[in-house]
Amino acid sequence: MLDFDIAQQRLVDAGQALERTESVSLPLARGRVLAETLNAALNIPPADNSAMDGYAIRFADYQAGKALPIQQRVYAGDVPEALQAGYAARLFTGSLIPANADTVVIQELCSEENNQLSILEAPIKGQHVRYAGEDMAQQQPILQRGTLLDSSHIAMLAAQGITDIPVYGRLRVGILTTGNELTEPGQALKTGQIYNSNASMLRALAEEMHTEVTHVIHAPDTLEAIQAALEKLSHECDLVLTVGGVSVGDKDLVKPAIEAAGGELQLWKVRMKPGKPVALAKLNNTPIIGLPGNPVSAYAVFALMVTPLVRVLQGRSHALPRTSYGKLDCETTLHGTREEFLRVQAITQDDGSLHLLPYPQQGSGIISSLAWATGLARVPADTNVTPGTQVRYYDFAHWCA
The missing domain is CATH 2.40.340.10 (MoeA, C-terminal, domain IV)
Structure with a gap:
């Protein structure tokens, strides 16, 4: 049996990012993997603005006890005039900082009467100013290739005005279950039968990984049926998952079916519990992972060993999540x-x-x-x-x- 860490790394090494790429619109980008590093198209914020409700001043004009006349009131979206020496400008959160101003004093530390501003506490130069480009600087990388896009990334792209996103194609996954004892949920159970929970479980797991499950096939326990299913799936999918039939029983036919179809077995049996009977093979250059038939074992192997390979095939920058x-x-x-x-x-x-x-x-x-x-x-x-x-x-x- 192969040690777990070695087997896990072999699965990581068994794949490479898909060559297929496409462009998707911003609303459809969540859950997709970025195929190119993106640079900022513009500065965010685009201009210096106020982080608080308050007053813009020239720091050099501050003197304790000295009032400053209010030159203008600037609301978010307004274009202010340049601030004259010895004056202040009333601002609100998001208001543009007038030219010549360099400091914002929050309104809680100010008093305004008869259009005159009194500052109640000494300000600090540059405080409460959001500077142009301090969040995202124009032409600088903002998202790296291999990023799995989520809502936070969507916010960044929208702020940049980007509407078309280059992403890798969705990973197409095929699922093959075997076992004459299995029947589908909704069908009447006969003596000796159980419901096929693996197919539904693996579909859900694969879709939670942002893949596209294109085929789910159940094959009877014959070498010919399993081989035919593997041939179809290996031609039409980027990754094939088989469940059951990878041990050493008389009806464990997945391994011989792969070999009969000309596939290359690269890994078999891992020193882990649950999940010892794990197989990795390639058929028609498509990775095939043979999972144990027990649902708990299949779930554990999927989480620990299949998902790293999925991330590599999707083009993600990190195959192994943190522990x-x-x-x-x-x-x-x-x-x-x-x-x-x-x-x-x-x-x-x-x-x-x-x-x-x-x-x-x-x-x-x-x-x-x-x-x-x-x-x-x-x-x-x-x-x-x-x-x-x-x-x-x-x-x-x-x-x-």
Whole structure:
């Protein structure tokens, strides 16, 4: 079996960004990956303006106890006159700073009577002025290629007046489930059958990763049917996920089907729990990841090993999200021969420490634990982990997004 970290890196190395790019409009850009580094088209703010309601003055004109006559009132959107020496200008948040002015005194520290301004506290030169370009400077990079665009990036692009965004094409994902014991939700269950939860789960996981699931196929347990499905998916998708059939049973036919179709197996079996039977192959130059058939195992492998490859194929700049550490609130000492990933809830205590509470039942058949958990706690192989030990935490919010 391959060590987890080595296997994870092999999946990262198995892909490269799609060559397909396109331009999308600003309202459709959220969830897309930027295909080019973008520079600012203009300064933001475009001109010096006031950060507060108050008064613009020339700092050199301030003298304690000396009133300054109000030359003008400037509202947001107005174009002010240049400020004359010895005068002040009434401003509001966002008002342009008049030429010659260099300081804004907030209204709470001022008194105005008969069009005369009294400053009640000594100002600091340059205070409360937003300078042109201090947020985004014209011609300077503002967003790097490989950025997954979210609402904050949309705000930046809109502020720049950019309406057409260069992005990578959506990653097309195909899903293949196998197993004669499976039937689709909504159909009557026969004796010995269970519902196919993997197909719906993986579609949802893939779509949460901002991919386009173009095919979901269920194939019966025959070499011919599985091989035909793999041929179709590898020609029409950028990434293929198979579920089940990658172990060593008589009906585990995904691996031989890949090989029979001329595919190249690059990885098989990983030293992890749950999720040992994992396969990585290429067929028609399309990556195929074979996931274990148990839904909990498939979910864990998708989060930890599939999502890094997805990010690479999407053109994202970072394949591996951040992890953190927390104290594992287990009841007994844990020890295993494989890297074990426990379904846990992360709880931040009042002192700021992160505690990881394991689900009481860690069996790979406990599907309900996935909805309860916020992520996975990693218990290192061949190590005694006692209650309260700091362990690595993989947050679903980061790893499945």
